[in-house]
Amino acid sequence: xxxxxxQSQSTxxxxxxxxxxxxxxAIFVAGTSAYWREAINRWARPELAPVxxxxxxxxxxxxxxxxxxxxxxxxxxxxPGAESAGGDxxxxxxxxxxxxxxxxxxxxxxxxxxDGQEGTARDTRGGDFFYRFHFDLHYMPVFWARWLVSIAxxxxxxxxxxxxxxxxxxxxxxxxxxxxxxxxxxxxxxNATAVLALPFHLMITYTGLVTLIAxxxxxxxVANYEDPAKLYAAVFPEAPAVERTERPAPLTPLGxxxxxxxxxxxxxxxxxxxxxxxxAAARITLTxxxxxxxxxxxxxxxxxxxxxxxxxxxxxxxGAVETQGVMVGLHAGRFGDYPMRWLYxxxxxxxxxxxxxxxxxxxxxxxxxxxxPARPHFGFRVVERLNVGFIAGFPIAMTLYLWxxxxxxxxxxxxxxxxxxxxxxxxxxxxxxxLLRGPARAWVELLALQAVLLIALPIYNLIAxxxxxxxxxxxxxxxxxxxxxxxxxxxxxxxxxxxxxHRFRPKARRRTARAASAVDTxxxxxxx
Amino acid sequence: MILLALLLALxxxxxxxxxxxxxxxxxxxxxxxxxxxxxxxxxVATFVAAFAAWGPVYGAIGGTGLLMLGAxxxxxxxxxxxx
Numbered sequence: 001x002x003x004x005x006x007q008s009q010s011t012x013x014x015x016x017x018x019x020x021x022x023x024x025x026a027i028f029v030a031g032t033s034a035y036w037r038e039a040i041n042r043w044a045r046p047e048l049a050p051v052x053x054x055x056x057x058x059x060x061x062x063x064x065x066x067x068x069x070x071x072x073x074x075x076x077x078x079x080p081g082a083e084s085a086g087g088d089x090x091x092x093x094x095x096x097x098x099x100x101x102x103x104x105x106x107x108x109x110x111x112x113x114x115d116g117q118e119g120t121a122r123d124t125r126g127g128d129f130f131y132r133f134h135f136d137l138h139y140m141p142v143f144w145a146r147w148l149v150s151i152a153x154x155x156x157x158x159x160x161x162x163x164x165x166x167x168x169x170x171x172x173x174x175x176x177x178x179x180x181x182x183x184x185x186x187x188x189x190x191n192a193t194a195v196l197a198l199p200f201h202l203m204i205t206y207t208g209l210v211t212l213i214a215x216x217x218x219x220x221x222v223a224n225y226e227d228p229a230k231l232y233a234a235v236f237p238e239a240p241a242v243e244r245t246e247r248p249a250p251l252t253p254l255g256x257x258x259x260x261x262x263x264x265x266x267x268x269x270x271x272x273x274x275x276x277x278x279x280a281a282a283r284i285t286l287t288x289x290x291x292x293x294x295x296x297x298x299x300x301x302x303x304x305x306x307x308x309x310x311x312x313x314x315x316x317x318x319g320a321v322e323t324q325g326v327m328v329g330l331h332a333g334r335f336g337d338y339p340m341r342w343l344y345x346x347x348x349x350x351x352x353x354x355x356x357x358x359x360x361x362x363x364x365x366x367x368x369x370x371x372x373p374a375r376p377h378f379g380f381r382v383v384e385r386l387n388v389g390f391i392a393g394f395p396i397a398m399t400l401y402l403w404x405x406x407x408x409x410x411x412x413x414x415x416x417x418x419x420x421x422x423x424x425x426x427x428x429x430x431x432x433x434x435l436l437r438g439p440a441r442a443w444v445e446l447l448a449l450q451a452v453l454l455i456a457l458p459i460y461n462l463i464a465x466x467x468x469x470x471x472x473x474x475x476x477x478x479x480x481x482x483x484x485x486x487x488x489x490x491x492x493x494x495x496x497x498x499x500x501x502h503r504f505r506p507k508a509r510r511r512t513a514r515a516a517s518a519v520d521t522x523x524x525x526x527x528x
Numbered sequence: 529m530i531l532l533a534l535l536l537a538l539x540x541x542x543x544x545x546x547x548x549x550x551x552x553x554x555x556x557x558x559x560x561x562x563x564x565x566x567x568x569x570x571x572v573a574t575f576v577a578a579f580a581a582w583g584p585v586y587g588a589i590g591g592t593g594l595l596m597l598g599a600x601x602x603x604x605x606x607x608x609x610x611x
Contacts, residue, residue, distance in 0.1 A: 174544075175551060175602065177607035192600075196599045199596065199602070200537045200593075266538040294586070340590050343594065346597060347593065
């Protein structure tokens with residue numbers, strides 16, 4: 001391979017990585033936390049007990065909907081998984097003439113707790129928010145956010161491939177970490193997080209793009225489907241619609257239907273839709289859960305709502321739909337049991353560290369060549385400070401969100417939005433701080449702050465809530481205990497990083513003639 | 529079975545790491561060439577165990593994941609304990 005080619009790839013790697021690296025870091029960290037979306041959901045609602053019987057929750061949901069919306073067009077019931085505290089329900093009321101259909105409205109949804117009653121938990125989006133932020137960001141239209149995220153992912157794919165080309169000795173340096181050698185150490189660390197989890201990085205970036213394929217590359221769809229409704233029917237097949245008869249008839253109990261559907265599907269059901277409840281033409285559709293299969297395009301069954309007989313089953317998906325479904329499933333990892341989930345989570349952390357170390361490496365590498373290290377040029381200072389603002393700042397922002405979940409008054413209006421606003425307001429303040437204060441101090445202070453905030457979370461739970469570590473471990477509730485223990489472990493990690501940066505003193509450097517003057521060591525960012 | 533697959537993955541990469549130029553002098557047992565062969569054999573064994581644990585589809589995913597974990601563990605253990 002010619003030297004010119006590798007050099008060009010190296011340049012491309014540097015700049016494709018830097019340009020969207022900060023956004024990529026936020027996407028990576030939020031996405032990594034989303035592997036524990038259900039666990040964070042439960043952690044965020046400590047007043048709710050875990051689900052003991054799924055059928056009990058489903059039957060409770062039906063009883064609730066019978067009281068609350070007996071004449072709705074349709075009901076939508078989530079079947080809770082083992083990690084959750086209950087299931088969401090929402091319903092679509094009969095369309096009134098002259099009134100537009102409103103979507104996602106608060107007064108047509110409720111949460112059914114593990115006791116089968118309407119749950120009264122604090123208003124929060126829990127882990128769902130990090131999951132949405134991972135591809136929808138926040139405070140901006142979803143359309144633009146997804147394009148931004150997609151472009152970042154494409155840059156990431158470019159950075160991965162050019163990185164492989166640039167990295168001369170992948171196999172020879174596979175197990176190499178030269179410690180205490182400044183830039184060399186950073187490079188080794190960056191390479192290690194990239195190479196050791198390379199299968200994951202390639203998979204996650206590529207399948208991440210595939211989740212948004214219909215937006216990124218619509219041409220095959222445009223060429224084959226003139227009518228969007230036909231495309232929708234091909235990707236998400238639905239049982240043929242039934243007309244309401246206006247003859248009342250009681251709904252068959254959902255328990256036996258659920259059991260029968262799970263036997264036929266060979267896996268857990270994720271959600272149930274009931275069309276025309278309470279009518280002679282009622283129809284129940286059950287869709288398999290993503291936790292029990294690799295493909296995210298889950299098959300469905302439809303039952304007669306009065307007799308409880310199977311009337312329809314979804315046709316097997318076509319090759320393209322199945323391929324995309326499997327890739328989306330591989331990306332989200334919902335199929336995974338706990339060991340698998342931990343592997344995904346650790347790989348996500350490796351990816352976050354890879355992006356972070358790459359961004360830091362940009363400054364470490366250039367610092368050696370600065371004409372006057374005491375007064376770096378403007379671009380260098382911007383990158384240096386943005387690094388602190390994002391790499392230390394964004395994880396703190398996520399921790400602030402969790403703290404807002406604990407500390408905001410329970411009866412606050414629009415509390416769920418309040419948590420999110422608290423997160424970004426806090427991040428904004430920290431960002432300003434990182435911009436104004438010298439990076440060397442800001443790194444230590446922010447990393448230490450994150451360590452304290454994370455470690456204090458389980459301590460707060462232990463003192464202020466009935467779901468402290470002592471209780472959850474004694475009860476064997478490993479979803480909540482695992483969350484608290486993970487916060488402790490991550491906090492220790494951040495504390496260690498803060499300590500290392502604090503202790504770091506740059507070695508006497510080989511100086512260029514021009515920069516032989518005294519160097520203000522306090523302005524040095526970590527290079528270890 | 530997952531535990532067995534994990535142990536196999538850890539051992540596989542410990543052997544491969546100890547066969548590398550950088551770390552081969554840290555241990556005097558077994559000839560480095562045989563360490564490398566043993567490492568590769570155990571990588572295959574990891575997949576066999578992963579398939580047995582998770583089935584053919586998830587086994588491939590889980591096996592790859594465990595191998596990444598094994599590589600990371602060897603990497604950290606050998607480099608951080610290096611004098």
